[in-house]
Amino acid sequence: MTEQRLVLQNCGRVDPANIDSWLAAGGFAALDRARAEHTPEEVIAWLKASGLRGRGGAGFPTGLKWELTSKSAGPERYVICNADEGEVGTFKDRYILERDPFTLIEAIAIACYAIGARRAFIYLRDEYRDLLPHLRNAIVAAHSSYPLGCEIQIREAAGAYVCGEESGLMESIEGRRGEPRFRPPFPPSSGLWAKPTVIQNVETLMNVPAIIRNGPEWFAGIGTAQSKGTKVFSVSGDVAQSCVCEVPMGTPLREVVEGIAGAHDIKMVQVGGASGRVVPSARLDTPLAYEGVLGAGAITVYGEGRDTIEIGLRTLEFFAEECCGKCSPCRQGCEALVGILERLAQSRARASDLSLLRDIADNMMLASLCGLGQAAPNFVVDTLQAFGDEYLARVLA
Ligand SMILES: Cc1cc2nc3c(=O)[nH]c(=O)nc-3n(C[C@H](O)[C@H](O)[C@H](O)COP(=O)(O)O)c2cc1C
Numbered sequence: 001m002t003e004q005r006l007v008l009q010n011c012g013r014v015d016p017a018n019i020d021s022w023l024a025a026g027g028f029a030a031l032d033r034a035r036a037e038h039t040p041e042e043v044i045a046w047l048k049a050s051g052l053r054g055r056g057g058a059g060f061p062t063g064l065k066w067e068l069t070s071k072s073a074g075p076e077r078y079v080i081c082n083a084d085e086g087e088v089g090t091f092k093d094r095y096i097l098e099r100d101p102f103t104l105i106e107a108i109a110i111a112c113y114a115i116g117a118r119r120a121f122i123y124l125r126d127e128y129r130d131l132l133p134h135l136r137n138a139i140v141a142a143h144s145s146y147p148l149g150c151e152i153q154i155r156e157a158a159g160a161y162v163c164g165e166e167s168g169l170m171e172s173i174e175g176r177r178g179e180p181r182f183r184p185p186f187p188p189s190s191g192l193w194a195k196p197t198v199i200q201n202v203e204t205l206m207n208v209p210a211i212i213r214n215g216p217e218w219f220a221g222i223g224t225a226q227s228k229g230t231k232v233f234s235v236s237g238d239v240a241q242s243c244v245c246e247v248p249m250g251t252p253l254r255e256v257v258e259g260i261a262g263a264h265d266i267k268m269v270q271v272g273g274a275s276g277r278v279v280p281s282a283r284l285d286t287p288l289a290y291e292g293v294l295g296a297g298a299i300t301v302y303g304e305g306r307d308t309i310e311i312g313l314r315t316l317e318f319f320a321e322e323c324c325g326k327c328s329p330c331r332q333g334c335e336a337l338v339g340i341l342e343r344l345a346q347s348r349a350r351a352s353d354l355s356l357l358r359d360i361a362d363n364m365m366l367a368s369l370c371g372l373g374q375a376a377p378n379f380v381v382d383t384l385q386a387f388g389d390e391y392l393a394r395v396l397a
Contacts, residue, residue, distance in 0.1 A: 003245050003246050003247055003260070004222070004230050004246060004247060004248050005230075005246050006207070006210055006222070006229065006230045006246065007096070007203055007206040007207060007210075007230060007232050007246055008095075008096070008099075008100075008232060008244070008246045009210070010022065010025060010099070010100040010102075010103055011095065011096065011099035011100050012099060013025060014027075014100065014102070016098065016099050016100060016101055016102070016134070016138070017134070017137065017138075019102060019138070019141040019142065019145050022100075022102040022103070023145065026213075027102055027103070027106065028106055028145075028146050029209075029213060030106060030110060030208070030209035030210070030212040030213045031106050031109050031110055031113070031146070031148075031209070031212075033212055033213065034110050034113055034114075034212050035113060035149075038212075040070065040113060040114045040115070040116060041070075043066075043110065043113065043114040043212070044063055044066045044067050044070060044114050044115075045063070046063075046211060046212065046215070046216045047062055047063030047066060047114075047208070047211060047216070048061070048063030048064060048067065048216075049063070049216035049217070049220065050063070050207075050211045050216035050219040050220055050228060050229075051216075051219070051220045051223075051228035051229075052204065052207050052208075052211065052219065052228060052229060053204075053227070053228070053290065054200065054201055054204050055201045055203035055204045055207075055231065055232070055296070055297060056082055056164075056200070056201030056203075056204065056296055057087070057201075057272065057275075057295055057296040057371070058371070059290045059294070062200065062204055062208075065188055065198055065200075066111065066114050066115050066198055068188035068189070069115045069187070069188040069189075069191075069196045069197065069198045070114065070115040070116060070196075072188060072189045072196035073196075074195060074196060076118075076193075076195045077115050077116055077117040077195055077196045077197065077198075078117055078119055078120065078121065078191065078192045078193075078195055078196075078197045078198070079108055079111045079112050079115065079117045079119075079120040079121075079150070079197070079198050079199075079200075080120070080121050080122075080123060080166075080169070080170070080173075080191075080192065080197060080198070080199040080200070081104065081108055081120065081121070081122045081123065081199075081200060081201075081202060081205055082123055082164060082166065082169060082199055082200065082201050082202065083097060083122050083123055083124045083125060083128070083202050084123055084124075084125045084157050084163055084164035084169060085125050085128070085164070085202070086125060086160075086161040086163070086164045087161075087164070087272070087273035087274065087275065087276075087295075087296045087297075087298050088273045088274035088298065088300075088315075088318065089234060089236055089237070089270075089273045089274070089298035089299070089300045090234050090273055090296055090297055090298040091234040091236075091244065092203065092232045092233065092234045092244050092297050093201070093202040093203060094125075094128055094131070095232075095234070095244040096202055096203065096206060096232075097124075097128070097131055097134075097135065097202065098131065098134070100206070101134065101135055101138035101139075102138055102141075102142060103206055103209055104122075104202060104205055104206060105138060105139060105142045105148070105152060106142075106209050107205035107206060107207075107208040107209055108120045108122075108150070108152055108205060109148040109149055109150055109152075110208050110209065110212060111198055111200070111205065111208065112148075112149060112150035113149055113150075115196070115198055117150060117198070118149075118150050118151065119150060119151050119153070120150050120151070120152045120153070121152075121153050121154070121155050121173060121192075122135065122152065122153070122154045122155070123155050123157055123163075123169050123172075123173065124154050124155065124156055124157055125157050126156060126157045126158065126159035127159070129156060132154065132156070135154055136154065139152050139154070155172075155173050157169075157172065158172045158178050160172075160178050160322065160324070161318075161322035161372065162178055162179070162180065162322060162323075162324045162370070162372055163178035165178075165180050165370050165371060165372065166187060166191075166199045167180045167181035167183065167187070167370070168180045168181075168324070168370070169199070170187070170191055170192045170197070170199075173192060174192070174193060177324070178324065179324045179326045180324070180326065180369050180370035180372075182369070187199055201296075203232050203297065207219070207229055222248050222249070223248055223249030223250055223289070224249050224250035224287065224289045224291065225291070226289065226290050226291045227249035227250060227289035227290045227291065227294070228249065229248075229249060230246050230247060230248050230249060231246065231247065231248075231249055231251075231288060231289075231294065231297065232244065232245070232246045232297055233245055233246075233247070233256060233288070233297050233298070233299050234297060234298055234299070235256060235257065235260065235261040235299045235301070236298075236299075236300055236301070237263075237299075237300040237301035237302060237303075238263060238266070238301045238302060238303035238306070239257065239261035239262060239263040239301050240261065240262030240263065241260075241261055241262050242261070243260065243261055245260050245261075247260075247288065249287075249288065249289045249290075250287045250288065250289045250292075251287065251288050252284070252285045252286065252287055252288070253269060253271065253279055253284050253285070253286050253287075253288055253292075253293065253299075254284035254285055256288065256299060257269055257284065257299060257301050258284070261299075261301065263301045263303070265303050265304045266281045266284065266301055266302070266303060266304070267280070267281060267302045267303055267304045267305070267306050268280045268281065268302050268306075268308075268383070268386065268387075269281075269284070269299060269300065269301050269302070270298075270299075270300040270302070270379065271288070271293040271294065271295050271298075271299055272293070272294065272295015272296055272297075272298060273295060273296055273298035273300070274315050274318055274319065274379070275295070275296075275319075275371070275372070275375035275376065275378055276293070276295040276296075276298065276300075276375075276378065277293050277295065277378055277382055278378070278379055278382035278383055278386065279293055280386040280387070307390075308383045308387045308390045308391075309341060309344045309345050309390060309391065309394060310345060311379070311383075312341050312344075312379050312380050312383060313338065313341040313342060313344075313345050315376075315379045315380075316334060316337045316338045316341055316376065316379075316380070317338055319334045319372065319373075319376040320334035320335055320337075320338050322372065323372060323373070323376075324372075326369060327367075327368055327369035327370075327373065329363055329364050329366075329367040329368045329369075329373055330364060330368040330369065330370075330372060330373025330376065333360050333361075333363065333364035333368070333373060333376070333377070334364075334373070334376055336356075336360050337357065337360055337361070337364075337376075337377065337380060340353045340356060340357050340360075341380070344391060344394040344395075345394070347394045347395075347396070348396060349394055349395050349396065350395065350396055351395050351396075353395070354384070354391055354392075354395065357380060357384070357391075358381075358384065360377070361377035361380055361381050364376060364377050365377060365381075
């Protein structure tokens with residue numbers, strides 16, 4: 001299996017500490033082209049035609065988000081780059097930030113041009129604070145080499161998983177606890193400081209300069225009917241080689257985990273981190289695409305012999321720890337699921353615990369305020385279906 005490097009094309013090829021090296025590789029050509037040849041409306045039309053969708057997990061169409069934001073009233077608008085990367089097993093955004101910060105800066109400047117924003121923020125994961133000097137230098141170098149048309153600032157994240165959720169992130173930038181907001185309104189009409197705001201994942205933005213350079217048809221020609229372009233994954237777990245790789249949308253999961261990461265004797269693969277979906281080994285030919293499995297870009301491989309209940313318990317303990325507590329379906333649901341999984345792990349659960357597990361999971365998925373609580377039960381729901389006998393084996397007779 002060969003990779004197709006579009007987002008990662010400069011990684012390892014340019015010196016991320018030297019803007020001249022990036023300029024020599026065509027840096028700012030896309031921003032130049034966007035401004036010289038296209039109105040902001042045309043840039044947005046190109047993004048819509050490209051079919052680019054968000055890479056941070058939810059998959060919302062990027063061009064539509066920009067259009068809605070640009071049409072919202074008011075002189076002040078913002079662009080936020082979501083570099084919080086808190087999903088378990090995800091390290092692809094860090095890979096990009098380390099190796100190609102200039103393309104990200106160029107993409108942010110194109111977004112600002114398209115929606116009419118003068119200020120942009122990079123919300124950087126707390127655990128990535130070692131990257132601060134590197135990113136600050138890149139922003140200073142970019143500003144002094146080229147009129148970006150916008151001011152880009154870094155905001156250090158608050159160190160909570162839920163702060164990666166877009167409304168919690170905005171609360172955090174505004175100086176409050178990172179808790180999700182009730183919606184509507186959505187960020188395109190009322191985001192940061194109640195102003196129209198575009199918020200995008202690092203990888204989503206990294207696609208933008210390539211689309212402007214090569215045209216929307218070129219981009220739409222890569223991938224599947226509903227999933228255009230490529231996807232970057234961080235692959236880890238029971239693999240021969242943990243890695244960051246980029247493949248066309250629609251690539252079978254098997255090609256990444258066995259072909260690229262060299263995994264074998266696989267029991268199951270979790271696609272999308274702790275909140276992702278579980279693919280048992282019999283379904284490894286599932287396509288990596290919005291119409292298959294995708295999530296935020298973490299692929300975690302579990303080999304034969306791994307204990308499903310143990311993984312489920314650790315997963316739910318993570319969510320119980322990271323739950324912000326604002327809504328009760330998530331707050332009480334995570335704790336209750338941990339309790340049942342503890343009883344299962346100690347083989348002292350009752351048969352009624354299994355129906356309770358399903359009931360609580362259903363309610364959390366339906367009633368939680370944000371994606372944390374909605375997705376927290378995914379592992380349990382998927383493995384109850386695929387490995388139900390393991391749950392039954394832990395129930396008291
Ligand atoms: C609990 C939670 C955590 C999230 N963490 C991140 C994150 O670390 N990075 C990210 O880009 N999106 C994250 N998201 C998704 C964002 O809410 C939002 O959909 C995304 O930033 C939009 O950008 P995109 O359209 O480019 O994907 C998270 C969502 C939830 C519910």
